[in-house]
Amino acid sequence: MIRSQLRRQPLYTQIKTLLSQRIGEGAWQPNEMLPSEWELAEELGVSQGTVRKALTEMVTEGMLYRQQGKGTFVADVMGDWAGPGMVPAGLFRSRLELPAAELLGCSRVNAPDELAEALGLKRGAALVRVRQLWRLQAEALAVDDAYLPAERIEGLDAKLVRQSGGSVYNALHRHYAVRPVLVQEQLRAVPLPREEGVLLGVAEGVPVLSITRLTASLQGEPVEWRQRYCLTRTMAYVPDHGRVA
Amino acid sequence: MIRSQLRRQPLYTQIKTLLSQRIGEGAWQPNEMLPSEWELAEELGVSQGTVRKALTEMVTEGMLYRQQGKGTFVADVMGDWAGPGMVPAGLFRSRLELPAAELLGCSRVNAPDELAEALGLKRGAALVRVRQLWRLQAEALAVDDAYLPAERIEGLDAKLVRQSGGSVYNALHRHYAVRPVLVQEQLRAVPLPREEGVLLGVAEGVPVLSITRLTASLQGEPVEWRQRYCLTRTMAYVPDHGRVA
DNA sequence: GAGTGGTCTAGACCACTTA
DNA sequence: AAGTGGTCTAGACCACTCG
Incomplete structure (x- = not known):
């Protein structure tokens, strides 16, 4: 699915969409670790740098969080208060x-x-x-x-x-x-x-x-x-x- | 100055600081174009990708804006209203x-x-x-x-x-x-x-x-x-x- | 066509965590 | 020591803008 011939969207955008869908479907629960960047890269047939770019954007959007040396995790659902x-x-x-x-x-x-x-x-x-x-x-x-x-x-x-x-x-x-x-x-x-x-x-x-x-x-x-x-x-x-x- | 031996900060962070200072000093006015990523890379002795990462963060922080095919520009000063x-x-x-x-x-x-x-x-x-x-x-x-x-x-x-x-x-x-x-x-x-x-x-x-x-x-x-x-x-x-x- | 940003790759090495 | 994210490089090609 990734890597469509007539791609209008950049690869990293497609990856973001794909991972968002999987998270929405409950493939990983909050605070569960995602596969490593290299594993995802291999699975999706792209380079690690491209996976990294997708993950980085999802981190800044609050969907994921990273811990150096450990891994990348699904963030908790927004709290009901929703503000700082x-x-x-x-x-x-x-x-x-x-x-x-x-x-x-x-x-x-x-x-x-x-x-x-x-x-x-x-x-x-x-x-x-x-x-x-x-x-x-x-x-x-x-x-x-x-x-x-x-x-x-x-x-x-x-x-x-x-x-x-x-x-x-x-x-x-x-x-x-x-x-x-x-x-x-x-x-x-x-x-x-x-x-x-x-x-x-x-x-x-x-x-x-x-x-x-x-x-x-x-x-x-x-x-x-x-x-x-x-x-x-x-x-x-x-x-x-x-x-x- | 960039590339200090005992660097505690990543290169792209140092570049952000340096460019922020220059902008603060008025080296470029709002809506003025910065040197291209390649020029900055050469001047600072780093790769274009590293310059790019610094610029990208400054764009998301609102200090710069980019126009594809044209260049990277200094953003206007925040308006007095300051909200959306x-x-x-x-x-x-x-x-x-x-x-x-x-x-x-x-x-x-x-x-x-x-x-x-x-x-x-x-x-x-x-x-x-x-x-x-x-x-x-x-x-x-x-x-x-x-x-x-x-x-x-x-x-x-x-x-x-x-x-x-x-x-x-x-x-x-x-x-x-x-x-x-x-x-x-x-x-x-x-x-x-x-x-x-x-x-x-x-x-x-x-x-x-x-x-x-x-x-x-x-x-x-x-x-x-x-x-x-x-x-x-x-x-x-x-x-x-x-x-x- | 030349110059710019935008995407992608492959590979290297570092810093941190865990066992 | 192995596995993870974090940084950096060099090079390629694409997409857009402008003269």
């Missing part, structure tokens, strides 16, 4: 902290128009809603609502998410062979809605960070729309700015 | 829009403690404050206050910023040989302060996105602390999430 984390407001050189998730529950809802549109579904399609509460050192920090097309993830419920360590993305990977990738995140400042105020133990209407996220499969098919309300009274959200010093 | 842009709230596949800056004025202030700390200055050090208003299709969207150490940028004033197209970063580059790089951006949701409310023509207290940014020189020396208040009633802020689909 939070930092004490105003302190630029301090350590990033990742909040911990608590599963509040799962329910079935019908897709509002805006959501159906974003997920590429029919109006009113059935969705599963997963609600999570995020805490930073016991203090409530944020609430998430993740919406997933029910058709695509038949059987996803609270029990299944709990089995996956409370992570929706982990459940998607382990039970539905979907490795979610981030399509886009949108940030706004909005007044905290009543319902989320109750969950966070904070007065309705205070300014909160609204983070809306669309997630897709490796094949580009939308798999999740997520809405987060994040308190930023003492901690600030740090976006993952490509390269930072 | 804004997008209509809820629409994930729409075009990113960049607001335009309007210079409101320059003034001298003494550094509050928090700011002196972040910039690595003494308490109460003299700062230049540059205030900008951002518009998207004539509508006011955000206000910025950029604070720079007065000592390091003697003579920076409104006239000089205007000469640089209203861009602080452009002025830093053209008049003080500083190519600013982003250290970190912190996001919060806060009530719009009175003063900024007047500038934006919006009621005090509405939730706005607070974006605080620290910028440094290529050598890692802090050069700017910036505070932005951004309205997100209809448009959402899109962070530059490393790799996105």
Whole structure:
């Protein structure tokens, strides 16, 4: 398959695609070691340098990681928080902290128009809603609502998410062979809605960070729309700015 | 200089450092073409492949850009907006829009403690404050206050910023040989302060996105602390999430 | 056609990990 | 010592741009 006569794509791109597919199919689990660069080169009939270029790009994309002297490994699925984390407001050189998730529950809802549109579904399609509460050192920090097309993830419920360590993305990977990738995140400042105020133990209407996220499969098919309300009274959200010093 | 006997750094890393320095010194202006990979290889006494690896990394870091068949060029200095842009709230596949800056004025202030700390200055050090208003299709969207150490940028004033197209970063580059790089951006949701409310023509207290940014020189020396208040009633802020689909 | 970046190969040697 | 990733070289050929 590699080495097609009329190749439009460079070899290393084809290799990336092939390996991504295999990983998506579960050929190697997260943190499992890939064959060595030389083995892959031989199997695919290309030089080691070409395999290396493909792997290097997949490493920078976060799909793989390398350990010198040991091997190349499949990276963990993206965490549900999906960002680098939070930092004490105003302190630029301090350590990033990742909040911990608590599963509040799962329910079935019908897709509002805006959501159906974003997920590429029919109006009113059935969705599963997963609600999570995020805490930073016991203090409530944020609430998430993740919406997933029910058709695509038949059987996803609270029990299944709990089995996956409370992570929706982990459940998607382990039970539905979907490795979610981030399509886009949108940030706004909005007044905290009543319902989320109750969950966070904070007065309705205070300014909160609204983070809306669309997630897709490796094949580009939308798999999740997520809405987060994040308190930023003492901690600030740090976006993952490509390269930072 | 390259090819030091006791080299701790790989050659391509040394080449990156060397070229960054030269660019910082203004050896090539933005959008000016570098010598070809072969010329650089000969000058530095390394192979073309090694030069290529150095250039490739500098391209992914945004310092250079390439055009096939033409050459490798120095990238423009980062724009004052510094992010990818804004997008209509809820629409994930729409075009990113960049607001335009309007210079409101320059003034001298003494550094509050928090700011002196972040910039690595003494308490109460003299700062230049540059205030900008951002518009998207004539509508006011955000206000910025950029604070720079007065000592390091003697003579920076409104006239000089205007000469640089209203861009602080452009002025830093053209008049003080500083190519600013982003250290970190912190996001919060806060009530719009009175003063900024007047500038934006919006009621005090509405939730706005607070974006605080620290910028440094290529050598890692802090050069700017910036505070932005951004309205997100209809448009959402899109962070530059490393790799996105 | 000359010059540039883009891909690919084959081979060498180094640095690190593990047994 | 064997196996892995990490660096570097020399050379080939392709794809694109421009005069």
